[in-house]
Amino acid sequence: MADHILTRFDNELEKLGARIDAMAELVRAQLAGALGALRDSDAVRAADIIEQDDRVDLLDVKIEKLCMRLLALQQPVALDLRTVLSALAVNRYLERIGDAAVNIAERVDALAAHPALLRRTRVPEMGEAAQSMVADAIAAFLESDIVRARGVALRDGVMDDYDRENFTILTDVMSREPSLVVPASHLLIVSRNLERLADEATNIAEAAVFVADAKIVKHGGWGE
Numbered sequence: 001m002a003d004h005i006l007t008r009f010d011n012e013l014e015k016l017g018a019r020i021d022a023m024a025e026l027v028r029a030q031l032a033g034a035l036g037a038l039r040d041s042d043a044v045r046a047a048d049i050i051e052q053d054d055r056v057d058l059l060d061v062k063i064e065k066l067c068m069r070l071l072a073l074q075q076p077v078a079l080d081l082r083t084v085l086s087a088l089a090v091n092r093y094l095e096r097i098g099d100a101a102v103n104i105a106e107r108v109d110a111l112a113a114h115p116a117l118l119r120r121t122r123v124p125e126m127g128e129a130a131q132s133m134v135a136d137a138i139a140a141f142l143e144s145d146i147v148r149a150r151g152v153a154l155r156d157g158v159m160d161d162y163d164r165e166n167f168t169i170l171t172d173v174m175s176r177e178p179s180l181v182v183p184a185s186h187l188l189i190v191s192r193n194l195e196r197l198a199d200e201a202t203n204i205a206e207a208a209v210f211v212a213d214a215k216i217v218k219h220g221g222w223g224e
Contacts, residue, residue, distance in 0.1 A: 009074045012066065016087050016144070019063045022139040023094045024218065026056050030101035031068035031134060031197070035127040039088045039192065041115055046108035047086070049101060056098040063091040070115040082214060090141055093200040093207075096132060100193040100200070107186040114183040121169050121187055126162040126194045129155065136202035144212035149205035166191040 030049050036044035070076060078082055107156040111118060118124065133152050140149035170184045170191075209217050 004046060009076070009080070012070055012168070013080065013083065016066050016070070016084070019059065019066065020090060020094075021142060022055070023059050023063060024142075026052070026059065027094050027098040027101065028131070028134060028138070030056065030098050030105075031131055034101040034105040034108075035131065036165070037105055038111065038127070039124065041073055041112035043109045043110065043112055046105040049105040053098060053102050056095060060091060060095045062089065065092065067091070070174070079211070082211050086141070086211045090173070090204050090207050090223060093203045094138075095198050096200050100197040103193045104190050107190050110186045111183050111190075114180070116182060117183055118187065120173070121166050121191070122162045123187060123194070125189055126159065126166070126191065127150070129159060130197050130201070132192045133201040134158070134204075137201040137208070141204050141208040141211070144208060146209055146212050149208040152205035153202050156198050156202045159195050163191050163195040 029193050030052055033045060033049040033052075035041070037049060067084050070084050074080075133155055136148050138153045140152060141143065167188065170188050174181045174184045209215050
């Protein structure tokens with residue numbers, strides 16, 4: 001009976017890992033699609049990204065229910081407990097990344113007529129950096145790769161710098177070119193969403209360390 005229970009628990013953990021992987025692929029595709037739509041002024045593609053949010057929400061609920069079932073019925077300890085708790089948190093972070101991608105996609109229509117303004121900002125570089133951070137954070141969590149997780153956290157400051165630079169550029173545009181106030185405002189929102197998205201990637205990286213090493217590295221604890 002004990003062996004049967006352990007086998008069932010291992011199977012459920014495997015299912016949880018597969019669902020986190022599926023969730024990660026969904027939000028990575030959302031982010032890539034949103035940034036591609038922004039780059040290409042593609043309102044049709046942006047609308048598709050927005051519609052995909054229902055799939056993310058559905059998987060979010062399934063993962064949360066599975067985590068709760070594992071915690072309530074299996075009462076895991078040590079590594080298994082850290083895995084389930086971290087999966088629950090990472091699921092929430094991934095859902096927020098999906099929300100940020102949708103928010104970016106919702107700006108595409110308003111920015112479609114202003115590709116030159118987009119190129120005056122650091123948003124394109126910021127988008128590439130954000131995608132890289134998200135991909136590496138997910139890989140670090142799924143593979144328990146502490147070195148990769150640290151690399152994600154160290155890049156978060158670059159995203160903060162990009163966001164501040166965009167704020168300076170775009171507020172200057174708004175003061176000098178009144179006709180661009182509306183699109184500049186939308187780009188400020190895009191920049192802020194990318195910065196927040198990088199924060200969520202860092203959160204995932206921190207979860208990877210917690211699972212692998214039982215160490216909490218929030219609030220600058222990476223060097224401890």
